[in-house]
Every structure is written in structure tokens, then in C-alpha cells.
Amino acid sequence: MPRFARMVGEAMQDRGHQVTYWAPQDRFHRLFAHTRLAKWAGYVDQYLLFPLEVKRRLKSCPPQSLYVFCDQALGPWVPLVAHLPHVVHAHDLLALRSALGLIPENPTSFTGRLYQRYIRHGFQRARHFISVSHRTRRDLDTYGGVYALTSEVVYNGLNYPYRPMRRDEALATLQGAGAPLGEQGHILHIGGGQWYKNTAGVIQLYAQYASRHAHPLPLLMVSPQPTAPDVLAALAAVPAQGSVIFKQGLDNEAVRAAYSLARALLFPSLAEGFGWPIIEAQACGCPVITTDEAPMNEIGGPLTQYLPVLRTDTNMAEWSSDGADRLEALMQAHAAHPQDHQVRLLQWAGQFTQQQAIDAYARIYERVLACR
Numbered sequence: 001m002p003r004f005a006r007m008v009g010e011a012m013q014d015r016g017h018q019v020t021y022w023a024p025q026d027r028f029h030r031l032f033a034h035t036r037l038a039k040w041a042g043y044v045d046q047y048l049l050f051p052l053e054v055k056r057r058l059k060s061c062p063p064q065s066l067y068v069f070c071d072q073a074l075g076p077w078v079p080l081v082a083h084l085p086h087v088v089h090a091h092d093l094l095a096l097r098s099a100l101g102l103i104p105e106n107p108t109s110f111t112g113r114l115y116q117r118y119i120r121h122g123f124q125r126a127r128h129f130i131s132v133s134h135r136t137r138r139d140l141d142t143y144g145g146v147y148a149l150t151s152e153v154v155y156n157g158l159n160y161p162y163r164p165m166r167r168d169e170a171l172a173t174l175q176g177a178g179a180p181l182g183e184q185g186h187i188l189h190i191g192g193g194q195w196y197k198n199t200a201g202v203i204q205l206y207a208q209y210a211s212r213h214a215h216p217l218p219l220l221m222v223s224p225q226p227t228a229p230d231v232l233a234a235l236a237a238v239p240a241q242g243s244v245i246f247k248q249g250l251d252n253e254a255v256r257a258a259y260s261l262a263r264a265l266l267f268p269s270l271a272e273g274f275g276w277p278i279i280e281a282q283a284c285g286c287p288v289i290t291t292d293e294a295p296m297n298e299i300g301g302p303l304t305q306y307l308p309v310l311r312t313d314t315n316m317a318e319w320s321s322d323g324a325d326r327l328e329a330l331m332q333a334h335a336a337h338p339q340d341h342q343v344r345l346l347q348w349a350g351q352f353t354q355q356q357a358i359d360a361y362a363r364i365y366e367r368v369l370a371c372r
Contacts, residue, residue, distance in 0.1 A: 004089075005070040007159065011358040012365075022057065024050040047076065054080045066369050072129075072144070075122030082125040085369050090131045092273025093139040094196060096120060100143060104312055105270060106195045120144060128368050130361065132156050132274045133295035149371070152364055155299065156274050157354035160252045162259065162283040164342065170257035177254035179220065179247045181261065186220045187327070188262035188286070190255070190277040193224040196270045201310045201320070203234035203244060205266065208324035210242030217263060218243035222250055259284035263331050268307050268323065272296055278304070283349035285342035287334045289327055301348040303341060305330045 002023075009019040027049060028041035054077065067081040072090040098106040099116035108116070127149040131137035134153050140146050165173070167183070174181055187206060191197035203219070210216040225246050226232060238244055250258065259265070265281040267290040275296050281288050282301070290296040292306035300306065305326045310319055334341045 001071045001073075003159075007354070008068065008070065008358070008361060012362070015362060022054065025053075051077065051080060058084075064369060066365055068365070069123075069126070072123045072140075073119055075119040075124075075126075078122045079125045082127070085128075085371070086126060087128045087130060087365060087368055088123055088126045090123075090129055090136050090140055090144075092132070092136055092271075093143055094271055094273065096143055097139065097271075102143070103271070128364075130154050130364055133298055135294035135298065136273055138294075150364070150368065152360075154357055154360040154364070155352055156276070156279075157352055157357035158279060158283060158349075159354060160256075160280075162252075162256050162280045162349075164285045164346075165257050165260035167261065170260045173254055173257035174261070177247075177250055177257075179245070179250065179254070179258070181218065181220065181245075184217060185261050185263040186218045186258075187264055187266055188220050188222070188258055188281070189266045190222045190258075190280075191267075191269075193226065193228075196272065197223070198268050198270050198310055199223060199226060200228070200230040200234040201268055201316075202266050203231065203238065204316060204320045205268065205323035205327065206244065207234065207238045207242060208320040209327055211239050212324065212328075214241060216242050218245055219266075220258060220262070221246045222248070222255065222258060224248050255280070256284060259286045262286045263334070264289060264327060266327070267291075267296070268310065269296060270309060275299060279349050279352045282345040283352075285345050287330050287341065287345065289323070289330055299352070301345075303344055303348065 005021060009021060013019050024046045026045060028044040029038060032038050032041040065085070067084055067086040069078060069086065069088040072088055078088065094103070096116050097103050099108040099113040123144065124146055126146065129140060129146065129148050129151045131140060131151065131153050132155065137151055137153050140151065171183065189202045191199060193199055206219045221244060223246060225248070226235065235244060259281050265277060265286050265288045267275070267277055267288060269275065269291055272295055275290070278288050278290055278296065278300050287303060288300060289305040289307060290300055291309050293309050297306055307323050307326060
């Protein structure tokens, strides 16, 4: 979120607007940083001191100021400026849906449920929203309970110039990043290991694929080393001829190289706010297999293969077998017409540019100010 805030702020400055960034300062937390009181000291900074600072600053703000919240999780501070021109960017409501008991794969503690209620109570005071997908906007209405005067969808734009990389350059880049892979390519997954990334499902799908071939492509997991029991169990079921490689901390160029060499991106998430890797992969000419639910099927486009979401009552063997079928069909279709498929993938991904997103933000900001 700080990076998103800087991106938006710098773009608005380039358009001639004056921009200032307000955020809680690390005062009490710094004093207790290495003690058991650190978390509570941080709450003092955020929920006691920062509101006082905002009220003080509001007295000297120009009348034509717009207050932009770069994430709906900043809801506790929305009431401070709800009577002034404001916009809230909504990225995903997964935490709120979990707190409401709607995502059994991610149970929320009692204090977590109280915190999400506190956040929701705050952003419900807002009247102008920008969501990253139609799914997020629906979640705002259904679970956020907002009463918006304006609620618009602006898809994210790529925040790095992903594009196809030459094979020799990509191989050398991955070699330098400590992820040497063969020239035959690989299957790729990009994720942070969170529950909704469906890491165990990715590996079980790959195990099904690997079991059908004497020399299957390796699976590169750009993800943390696993510790979850279900992921470790899935790894144990990968046949001997298969290969699953975990690699973390790749920079953007190494990720671009991984996309460019991949024969397919496996991204069957249980849920997403947007689904960055889908567009990043397509911008590098890499075909994608993902989940047939919003927002993944909002942004995946016509060349993407879609799988049903893996629910707790889904038959894993059938789901992974179906996924392996679709993976092979996707790779074969791409291999049969690689140039045509790449051109179409690049055209689709070309809709998701940072400039288009910034232009849309600016139009909405100006409209909200004009409504005052």
C-alpha cells in the first residue's frame, strides 16, 4: 500500500497537484520496539495519536483538498474526513469475508473479527469508492454495507514493464538469480504462500500432470519454502520423475525471465482481489490457467483456461486430473500457434496499463471535488 500511495501521489504531482502523505508516525512503538508491549504501543500511535494529528492538520488544509485513502483497511480514519471530499480505494475484502465466516479455509480469531468490524464501521462512512475489480465492488455492497454516492471500477495497471524476454537472455537471468532451468521451459506458479494461493492444489495438479510423462517439465514455485502440512503432503505425492523448485526473492527482471520461459502459469487461486500474475504472465506471452471465478475470470481473457474453484468438499483427485487435462490442452494449443497466441496475449494484457489507471483515478478525483 505505501508503494501504491507513492505511485498515485507522484502521478498526481506530475499533473500539477499538490500532494502530501499522512500516516501514523512511529513514536510509542519505537520506544517499546523490542518488548512485549510493541504491538500495543503501535496501536497508541495509530488509534490515539494519529487521529489527533489529523484533526490538527485539517484546520490548515486548503478548502479544495481531496482526501484519498489508498486501502479500505484504513477505514478507522475515514470518519475524520467523511464530511469533506474523499475517495477510498478498495483492493479486496478477503479479510472481512473471512471474519464473517464466509471463507472456511481461513478462520478468523475473535479479536480479528472485532478488528474487521471496526474497519468496516469506518469505511461505511465513505461515499466515494474505487474498486480494483467488479468482484471487489460487489463485495463492498454485499459485505461492506456501504452507501456510496459513486462506486467505480478501475482495473490495476502493470506497475513494471513486463514484456517477452529473449530465450538466451531469460536463461542467463534465471541462472544469475540462482534458479537455473532447462531450455525446454517449465511450468510456473507465482504466489506468496497465503491460504488463498492454493499452493497444495497447484502441486497436486502438477503431480497429476507429471505422472503422465516420463520427462515432465519442472514446476517453478516463486513462493516461500512450504511448512504447511497439506503442502508438504502434496509434495510427497509428486512422482519421482517430477521436479518442484521453490525460489523466493526474485527481482522483477528474474520474474519476467521466468514468465518468458514458462510454458504456462498455474494460478488456481481460491480468491483474489485482482490477480496480478495473470496479467504479468500474459504481458510476457505466457498462457495462464486460473480459477473460473471473479476477479480471475474478469481479467484472464479468452485465451485463458479456467478451472472450477477448489472448495473444501471438492474431490481433489478429480479436480487435479481435470486441471492436468486443461494444462496439457493449453500448452498444446499455445505450441501449435505460438506467434498467434503471443500476439493475442500481448494485446489483451495491453489493456492494463498504469497510465490508463492513473487517467481514470484523476477523472474520478476531479469529479468528486466538483461534486462538493
